[in-house]
Amino acid sequence: MLSKLMRSQDYDGQLVYRHVLPAVRASPEPLVPPFSPELADAFHRLGITDLWAHQREAIDLLRSGYNTVITTPTASGKSLCYNGPVYEHLLANRDARALYLFPTKALAYDQAQKLTQLDLFGRVPHATYDGDTHRDERSAIRRAARIVLTNPDMLHVSILHNHALWSHFFRNLSYIVVDEAHAYRGIFGTHVSSIFRRLTRWCEHYGSTPQWVVTSATVGNPVEFVGKLTKQTVIHVNGGDAPRGRRVFAMWNPPVTKGATPKRRGAGGEAATLAAALVKQDARTIVFTRARRSTELLYKAWVSMVSATINGEALAERITPYRAGYTKEQRRDIEQRLFSGELMGVVATSALELGVDIGSLDAAVISGYPGTIASTWQQSGRAGRRETESLTILVASDNPLDQFLMRHPSYLFETGVENAVINPDNPHVVGAHICCAADEGLLGQEQIIRMFGERAEYAIGLLEKSGALRFDGHFYRYIGPPRACDQFSIRSADGTLYAVLTSDGATIGTVEGHRVNEELFVGAFYYHQGIAYEVVTLDRTKRQATVARANRDYITNARSTGSIDVIETQGSKEVGETIVYFGLVKVKRRVTGYEKRGLGSDDPPEVVELDMPETEFVTTAVWYPVTPDTERTLGMLGADLPGTVHAAEHAAIGILPLFALCDRNDIGGVSTPYHAHVGGPAVFVHDAVPMGVGIAEAGFRVAREWLGATASLISGCPCESGCPACIQSPKCGNNNAPLDKAGAAVLLKRQFVVTTND
DSSP states (O other), X not given: OHHHHHTSTTOSSOEEEEEEEOOBOOOOOOOSSOOOHHHHHHHHHTTOOOOOHHHHHHHHHHHTTXXXXXXXXXXXXXXXXXXXXXXXHHHHOTTOEEEEEOSSHHHHHHHHHHHHHHOOTTSSOEEEOSTTSOXXXXXXXXXXXXXXXXXXXXXXXXXXXXGGGGHHHHHTEEEEEEOSGGGSOHHHHHHHHHHHHHHHHHHHHHTOOOEEEEEESOOSOHHHHHHHHHSXXXXXXXXXXXXXXXXXXXXXXXXXXOSSSOOBXXXXXXXXXXXXXXXXXXXXXXXXXXXXXXXXXXXHHHHHHHHTSTTHHHHHTTEEEEOTTSOHHHHHHHHHHHHHTOOSEEEEOGGGTSOOOOOOOSEEEEESOOSSHHHHHHHHTTSOOSSSOEEEEEEOOSSHHHHHHHHSTHHHHHSOOOOOOOOTTOHHHHHXXXXXXXXXXXXXXXXXXXXXXXXXXXXXXXXXXXXXXXEOSSOEEEOSSSOGGGSSOTTSSSSOEEEEEETTSOEEEEEEGGGHHHHSSTTOEEEETTEEEEEEEEETTTTEEEEEEOSSOEEEEEEEEEEEEEEEEEEEEEETTEEEEEEEEEEEEEEEEEEEEETTOOSOOEEEEOOOOOEEEEEEEXXXXXXXXXHHHHHHTTOOHHHHHHHHHHHHHHHGGXXXXXXXXXXXXXXXXXXXXXXXXXXXXXXXXXXXXXXHHHHHHTHHXXXXXXXXXXXXXXXXXXXXXXXXXXXXXXXXXXXXXXXXHHHHHHHHSSOOOO
């Protein structure tokens, strides 16, 4: 497949690196004692006749009563690791129950289909319990289902709030299975960690001590991460021994376009070109993008390219987009058409990165580095199976992280996956869940501390001041609006979601509250299923934006200004020739306007001013000063100091995801030629959510490696004065001005590219 792509007329030296991952062969291992004949026959009907080493190890540990975390690549048989011992126990104990938790409804639905195929003559009835479950069915599920499949959202807003109705289920709960746990990082994972503490409370209350079984894609710190997530001690099982076919991995850098301002061809257009060529070669292809809007735009380009070829219209009908925000019926129809082979191509966000069974695909095209090595391997693993060869093409965007990898491709294959980061002590998150716990049942102070940790006292103080919590001398009582669980979203940094409505009132999507000013300002363009809409109104009281169909396709990007105040320094250490600090900061930001550019146009953008309220939040940050010696050197060289620190900030933000399991949108930054707290020029990089989720702290821990790599990024970029591959940021609120690449290179090299013993 790859050789044909390189012979096409669009090829211009894009292939910068080719890596072959040889097939992995494995021999089955016996399970002693084996499963009962009844259970073994059920697995045989599903085609499962052998066990791999990691499956046998996991089953042995679970049989022995240990909490277990299993990290495995895609399609490595992880569900058998827990289904085997769970069914074995439930068949032997007729009152026993199991709770299966998945990060998405699609995953729960997929696993429910597989459990139905086990067909154990109704002895282990299972049911999916989520927002799509009809209310008339819920009572029967609570009463009869022995395996309940759900998600953290439903656990949060329904099951825990109505725990008394689930008392029989909790009393007999033997297993809690947490599938695809790597999805629970960042703010979502921080919320889920508190939900799991509330779950443990009611298990203890009703007298059960269930085993925890956690599965995940590979992460760098599985035991530490799962310990923070579940508050349980776990044993790690590595599933790296699973068999797989030969994989070819290509690093593909779009060519530089000719023009007044040279830049690389867009990753989306390049990925669409590759995908069109692949499906024309009869290769079933999945394309991954990083955002909903990118999914819609790439889908339009892909279909257009395929339709323009001979007999291409019929093939174009076998290509579809897939992303969060689609209805349940739309998602399941696409999943089934993929599994059956009806579809030849799909372009998706990370919504299809997780383990929904979509059958055998031949190729995966990744449009822009996903942000983490872990996600890269997850997306690559969606193509190919045990016996078949597959192709993965990583198409680079013109940003610092992608271009660093194109210049250092071995980094991707020689570096272990990142650590997963959450912050279970985030007081805003903990406070919201203390309210939920108090709403579910009276809470004593010692119980709160035991559930949520010592730092919960700070959250209690905030709640008492706000009037949401009151102490009656014995217990804390929730006195806020009805149903504390309905007052915030567990998937949003600030707990709020804004609905996106068409003129006829239909909801076509949601946007997190902390992104509203940047994404739903009046005049912003919003894309849904390839259709462009323009935001007409934004109602902050109702938390909704109204959009109208647009006549043309535009891209809009917000412009903003910001500042940062240091509240508390919590750590410091010598790194190179300076001191790097970590602590609490207050970030202030105001959207001042936006740029509007025709889709695919190189014309200068239209700039529109806006009058929007300032937002502020407290979070965690890592920062460093520009030393007096470096500042003098920069002055002697005639460097622009504001442009120097601004460029260093952009580059540091762009490359931090290599060192922390995060997305670039999870972090922000501020740079200034003079900061009062620092007493001089300084560069700040901060978590983009209130009180942080541990990303800045992770950067602080690996500051030498991170900032050294930032220096390498800038000095190694061949551009003259700065480009999107090194110091320009598409998210910059100041329109990437001022920027001084040469000054940033001097700053970073002088302060961080040294050998020290710190």
